Amino acid sequence: MIAIIGAGISGLTLAYELQKQGKPYILFESSSRTGGYINSVQNGNYLLEVGPNSILVDKNFENFLRELNLADKIEEAAAVNKNRFIYKNGKIRKMPSGPLSLLSSSFFSFKTKAAIFKEFSNTSKTTLNETVSDFFTRRFTKELTEYTVDPFATGVYAGDIKQLIMEETFPQVVAFEKEFGSVLKGVFKKGFGGRRKTATLQGGLQTLTDTITASLKHISYNSKVLSLQKTGSVYNLQVQLDTEVKQIEVSQVVFCTTAFHSAEILNEYSPAVAGKLRQVTYAPIKAAYVAFKRADVTHPMNGFGCLYPSAEKSFLAGTIWNSSIFKNRCPADEILATSFIGGMHHPEYTRLPDEEIKQRAVQQLTKDLEIKGTPTYVHIAGWDKAIPQYDLSLKEAKEAIKGLETQHIYFSSNWTQAISLGSCVQNAQLLAGTL
Ligand SMILES: Cc1cc2nc3c(=O)[nH]c(=O)nc-3n(C[C@H](O)[C@H](O)[C@H](O)COP(=O)(O)OP(=O)(O)OC[C@H]3O[C@@H](n4cnc5c(N)ncnc54)[C@H](O)[C@@H]3O)c2cc1C
Numbered sequence: 350m351i352a353i354i355g356a357g358i359s360g361l362t363l364a365y366e367l368q369k370q371g372k373p374y375i376l377f378e379s380s381s382r383t384g385g386y387i388n389s390v391q392n393g394n395y396l397l398e399v400g401p402n403s404i405l406v407d408k409n410f411e412n413f414l415r416e417l418n419l420a421d422k423i424e425e426a427a428a429v430n431k432n433r434f435i436y437k438n439g440k441i442r443k444m445p446s447g448p449l450s451l452l453s454s455s456f457f458s459f460k461t462k463a464a465i466f467k468e469f470s471n472t473s474k475t476t477l478n479e480t481v482s483d484f485f486t487r488r489f490t491k492e493l494t495e496y497t498v499d500p501f502a503t504g505v506y507a508g509d510i511k512q513l514i515m516e517e518t519f520p521q522v523v524a525f526e527k528e529f530g531s532v533l534k535g536v537f538k539k540g541f542g543g544r545r546k547t548a549t550l551q552g553g554l555q556t557l558t559d560t561i562t563a564s565l566k567h568i569s570y571n572s573k574v575l576s577l578q579k580t581g582s583v584y585n586l587q588v589q590l591d592t593e594v595k596q597i598e599v600s601q602v603v604f605c606t607t608a609f610h611s612a613e614i615l616n617e618y619s620p621a622v623a624g625k626l627r628q629v630t631y632a633p634i635k636a637a638y639v640a641f642k643r644a645d646v647t648h649p650m651n652g653f654g655c656l657y658p659s660a661e662k663s664f665l666a667g668t669i670w671n672s673s674i675f676k677n678r679c680p681a682d683e684i685l686a687t688s689f690i691g692g693m694h695h696p697e698y699t700r701l702p703d704e705e706i707k708q709r710a711v712q713q714l715t716k717d718l719e720i721k722g723t724p725t726y727v728h729i730a731g732w733d734k735a736i737p738q739y740d741l742s743l744k745e746a747k748e749a750i751k752g753l754e755t756q757h758i759y760f761s762s763n764w765t766q767a768i769s770l771g772s773c774v775q776n777a778q779l780l781a782g783t784l
Pocket of ligand 1: 354355356357358359360377378379380382383384385386387399400401402403404405572573574575605606607610614634732735736761762763764768769770771773
């Protein structure tokens with residue numbers, strides 16, 4: 350029997366694959382719902398993603414959705430999603446999207462434009478544990494790093510590029526430099542793994558986890574795994590079920606939990622590994638969901654949203670223009686935006702009272718999008734530990750868990766390989782084939 354701990358997208362996918370292959374499993378979930386960070390909430394006329402907002406659907410993800418009979422529920426993002434906006438010198442600016450627009454746009458200085466073309470012949474090489482900031486400044490310029498890489502890392506990791514390790518965060522980009530002597534040569538020759546489209550599902554992303562959940566036969570809810578012990582080749586899991594603690598015998602254990610939850614469970618079994626997992630850094634985030642009357646908004650909001658480079662010292666880290674890219678997010682005569690606050694650059698903002706967060710988020714949106722009226726709706730949500738940081742702490746944690754595989758203890762979650770939902774699905778699928 351294989352025990353899977355945690356029914357987020359990773360644990361659910363793993364359980365689904367094992368069930369398909371006829372391998373015995375039991376999926377333990379500490380709460381009364383599945384989905385983990387995925388949480389779509391219909392609040393009156395507003396559909397909020399209190400967690401991930403969109404998926405990047407590649408061939409593998411599309412096949413998975415088809416298999417789950419979700420093909421007709423895929424909602425591709427509107428074409429404008431390809432327009433990405435970056436805050437620069439106090440204004441929302443459209444990012445150049447290709448070589449021609451790069452040359453004609455005033456977004457970058459001449460020095461940066463020249464450095465982009467010179468990157469093809471830049472012979473400098475990466476070093477061990479080089480940070481994302483150092484890597485891109487070395488290959489391009491400080492300006493490019495601050496105004497594209499920094500906001501991108503904020504958008505995906507809520508991270509600080511001076512802490513994120515290049516080889517952990519963007520391994521493929523490092524591989525391009527090693528193989529071709531240039532990142533751009535690598536991008537032109539190999540690309541980033543085929544075409545991917547930005548999408549969601551009707552009803553929100555939770556439609557995915559709800560659908561997988563409905564197909565599973567062995568989920569145990571309100572079942573918090575407390576610890577594990579080994580006797581011979583058998584593992585004994587202590588599982589808190591309502592008021593009693595039950596002992597459950599299994600032969601293999603897969604952690605599909607955060608590094609800090611995994612640390613709690615492993616504390617007795619391997620204090621050394623637990624110590625490393627406990628140290629993994631997680632970025633805290635608050636999200637402000639704000640709607641306005643469409644007629645009050647001057648900016649066309651013709652894009653995915655806007656990211657705020659840390660150099661601009663803004664209150665917001667980024668905003669997704671939900672109603673510009675997906676349907677049925679709010680009443681037709683309104684717009685809905687989700688702004689993110691905090692992350693590794695400003696963890697202190699997440700500790701402000703919700704009222705102040707609300708007021709400062711609305712103030713900045715009103716200025717940036719040239720809004721004339723007041724919001725029709727505001728909702729605040731937050732996570733003290735939202736996103737694992739691919740920094741040195743995580744590199745050490747990954748080293749520490751390597752030895753456990755030979756003992757039939759495995760890990761499959763967003764801190765072990767990559768953060769995106771597509772990667773969580775793919776990694777769980779790959780692991781299922783090896784158990
Ligand atoms: C604000 C935010 C926005 C994001 N946006 C995007 C996005 O737009 N696109 C994208 O691709 N990704 C996004 N991500 C990342 C993505 O949501 C996560 O990487 C992914 O959901 C992680 O899934 P998981 O299954 O690995 O872990 P989790 O979702 O953390 O699931 C772990 C599960 O384990 C359970 N658990 C914990 N302890 C125990 C225990 N002791 N016993 C039993 N069960 C336990 C938890 O209750 C939880 O259900 C975002 C993340 C956040 C926080």
